[in-house]
Amino acid sequence: MMPDLGKYAFAVLSSYGVTIVLLSVIVLASVRRARKVRAALDEIENRRGK
Amino acid sequence: MRALLIRDLMLAIRAGGGFGLGLAFFLIVTVLVPFGVGPQTELLSRIAPGILWIGALLACLLSLDRILALDWEDGSLDLLATAPLPMEGIVTIKALAHWITTGLPLVLAAPVLGVLLSLPIPAYQWVVISLAVGTPALSVIGTFGAALTVGIKRGGLLMSLLVLPLYVPTLIFGAEVARRGAEGLTVQSPLLLLAGISFGVMALLPFASAAVLRINLR
Amino acid sequence: MRALLIRDLMLAIRAGGGFGLGLAFFLIVTVLVPFGVGPQTELLSRIAPGILWIGALLACLLSLDRILALDWEDGSLDLLATAPLPMEGIVTIKALAHWITTGLPLVLAAPVLGVLLSLPIPAYQWVVISLAVGTPALSVIGTFGAALTVGIKRGGLLMSLLVLPLYVPTLIFGAEVARRGAEGLTVQSPLLLLAGISFGVMALLPFASAAVLRINLR
Amino acid sequence: MILSVRDLAVTRGGLAILEGVSFDLAAGEALVLRGPNGIGKTTLLRSVAGLQPPEQGTVTGAEDQIAYAGHSDGLKAMLSVTENLRFWASVFGLTDIESALVAFDLTELRSRMAGALSAGQKRRLGLARLMVTGRPIWVLDEPTVSLDAASVALFAEAVRTHLQQGGSALMATHIDLGLEEARVLDLTPFKAAPRARQMDEAFL
Amino acid sequence: MILSVRDLAVTRGGLAILEGVSFDLAAGEALVLRGPNGIGKTTLLRSVAGLQPPEQGTVTGAEDQIAYAGHSDGLKAMLSVTENLRFWASVFGLTDIESALVAFDLTELRSRMAGALSAGQKRRLGLARLMVTGRPIWVLDEPTVSLDAASVALFAEAVRTHLQQGGSALMATHIDLGLEEARVLDLTPFKAAPRARQMDEAFL
């Protein structure tokens, strides 16, 4: 399955690795903060609603 | 306006800071470089024009937070804002005072410090000319940075970070003039570009600085 | 004492200044050097170890005035002096806090910035080691300078001038270690001397700093 | 020359502080703002002086008429008393500083650096600055802090003279200013109900 | 526990300011220093607190007994109210800050950054610091500056409690502290005759 990367394996793999890590970090951070802020807002709105 | 300029100059001389600080820092950088990279003359004279420019730029960068921060802290800026001076005038005067107390001494000191770095003879005039043309731009851009960060608690750091990329074009053309001068090449086009930046920046940036300062004061 | 350390670290992180300032300045210097001296890799890699050391030293120098000046201005230093802490302890903690917020980040950032200056591969480890051994000395010496000039109106300038000559030996041996490392020479003797300076300074200078601070406070 | 404040609301740090404040200040009149710590006197005065845009309401007649003196004096420690005063005088286009020095009993200290003054002397210098602005409306935030009785009397005298010359004064204080004739406005009733600022209303 | 000051002379900027000042301060006692601006109250207090060596005379019983609060509050704008207090508490080896917060009505402001307090609120925080030092002698320079009437009462209350617990207080002020029981010492008679400092006498 794994393609033959030849002597450049390190460069290619680390590029993909860095990209995947960074993209995941920014996505996860965004999603987590979105959840947190949403929860905080919901709490206040519900309290107000009651 | 004249009163403001005179006060700023007086303060710079008397309270230290402004006047000596830039010059001292310039001196420090140039003196340290041979200790750091080693004493070989040939190497030093190759990097001399660049180091002089970097030293001048750092000296400017460091004295920036005196432009507005001190006046902010002791309340003078509030009072100036209620005084009958246009904000554009205030920031221009501040930039001018900064140039006189920092940029001008740097220009004058550069040839002397050039000796310490074995600056090639033909380079002297071009280092001085390029600094004379370029440092006003540094002061004006720096005033914009200072206005942007006045009143922010972590101002100093943030200001350096914001101003640094804005300084890059000036540094590139300025150092290019000095370096080409050192090698005896023609310097016309970088010098024109440098002058262009200086004038453009002086004509336009004070408006941005004034706007930013007004926002920050409210 | 622990409370003081924690407070200083907290302030450094929160109020900016301390923590980021040194690092940002280090970054600024290394990024600017190529613009100044030109982009030739071969030239850059020759001066890289020296520039990294100078950058680290300047970054330390700049953050020194935060060690004591801020506490002096808002009156905390008066209060600390009347608190049941020995003055020697206070200055040691202050130096430690300065090293943690400035020296340590510099050590960690040096390899990354080395890439920008095309630092030769064998030099990486020696740059890091020499900085790790040398920066504590910079912090301790700097605290002495800060104590000497606290409360003086033109403090910043004066301090740089006073501290600069005190920094020279550290810079010479530190940069020598890094440079020899880069050229693959033996580094033992400058490294030993550097370590000697660091330990000597850490053992003795706090007493001088405390004495000087006591005099300055009255 | 009338300063008139109508239905003013001010915010600080994103919170509404005061609302519905209205008052007029005629020539020759002094108005003292009172209220507990943190009610918003400083914030209100800054709005009136034009340093901070009000959230609601209007301030008319203030433009270029106001000399403001806040909690900090705007003095330069490394300039002498006369140099400090002369600077502010020339910013406002005046030249005479002698009468201000005399009015606040600073003649003996004239060549002292401002940084070497005692707390009360600094304050006197800060107040003397008002007299060299030539502005008709004085807006003062706790002007008599650190002043001894004699200096408070000097201050009251200076304000009275200013009022007689057709000026007016708006002051916040907790302590006696020695100005019995001044009108007093207590800010406590104007404390803002907890609410968001206007600019946040789009988000509600 | 008695603080005793004998024949004290103090200088400032190379000039003699006060001389021949003597007083005692017993446990449970409060002493208020008065005198016009610039007479030397601040300088005297700094000498008593050990921040400045007196030129002549002695201060006994002060060593490690004094909590000093000067014109500036020693607050960090970027730390919250509790963080500021807790820091000073742990410097003096204490941990409880709640009672100090309550005594100066700061509980509602506890998580506010000190930089975002009003002038009076800052001052209250500066005074609350005294309560977390555990020191018996409070040396205070114009403690009630910027405070409203209610806060002055809080302060007087705090001083009284401190006195009842066997502490004592030495304060300089121009305004009423709400402490009728305090002894008053006017410094005017101790004003030094114009003369050089001792250390300069060798040159005369």
Added chain:
Amino acid sequence: MSLWEYANPVKFIRTTDKVLPWVWTLAGLCLVSGLVWGFFFTPNDFRQGSTVKIIYIHVPSALMAINAWLMMLVASLIWIVRRHHVSALAARAAAPVGAAMTVIALATGAFWGQPMWGTWWAWDPRLTSFLILFLFYLGYMALWEAIEDDDTAADLTSILCLVGSVFAILSRYAVNFWNQGLHQGATLSLDKEENISDVFWFPLLVCIAGFVLLFIALVFLRTQTEIRARRTRALLAREGQA
């Protein structure tokens, strides 16, 4: 119905809530298929060997890094001229994403440069101007963080963005003047004749689409978050807390 309606926070959240799942899905699909295609199913270049595979992330991230700044510039202008809160918040939301893209482009470029040019870093014009762009991002984000008052921060950062853009162009020009390039020219430009073969071209397009969609999704999500945070603060203020 005008486009500006979406500048109403509530409306913005409602609309983007509907669109977001689609954008996420599409972005995921494009990214995964593009990267898998590029990584596993493309041949090696005869000259560059397997390193060509880096192109599938390097080029899209570099494109997005620049475009994110452009988007921030437009949003800042809208805020300055029309004072729509959402656009200021969108600019704020985009900055960290743009910065991440810049880091990816820098990192992949460095990994690529090591085998191709024998060095991680060279002061090539394009690389250099990217480093400067990264500094702009850092400064912009730091300024947002440092200012407490939301509208003040919006005003100041917009002006910084405008001035910064001018200087970014100036720097780009200056850097070009200063040093000769080592870096590839524009292979993507349409008017040139085909100088990249279809085998590489199609997966690259898919990847670019994936990055664009991911950027849109992230900006929508983060803008929503900023709006909600702002709303939370406003509500708390109304109740007299905070």
